[in-house]
Amino acid sequence: MNPELLKDLVQMRMPFGKYQGRLLCDLPEYYLVWYHQKGFPAGKLGMLLATLYEIKLNGLEYLLQPLKR
Structure with a gap:
């Protein structure tokens, strides 16, 4: 697994839709x-999103908790 993907999951925000502006890692399952x-x-x-789906x-x-701090 690429550690950059995990970093992006805790830094990138959802660009559109119902959860626009929410961090990807905080999207509901x-x-x-x-x-x-x-x-x-x-x-x-x-x-x-596919990676986060597999994680959840x-x-x-x-795995994401230390990166969220």
Whole structure:
């Protein structure tokens, strides 16, 4: 796993939609599940959301905690 992806998850904000302005790492799991079913957007944002989906699905949120500080 690329550590830069994890860093981006705690620094980048959602650029659009219901959760616009919220840090990606703070997006609710059900929102990521919805994206997983409908398809993640193309590009870096989609890759980050897919990574966050896998992190939350597998209970690995603790990996992000040290980076949020």
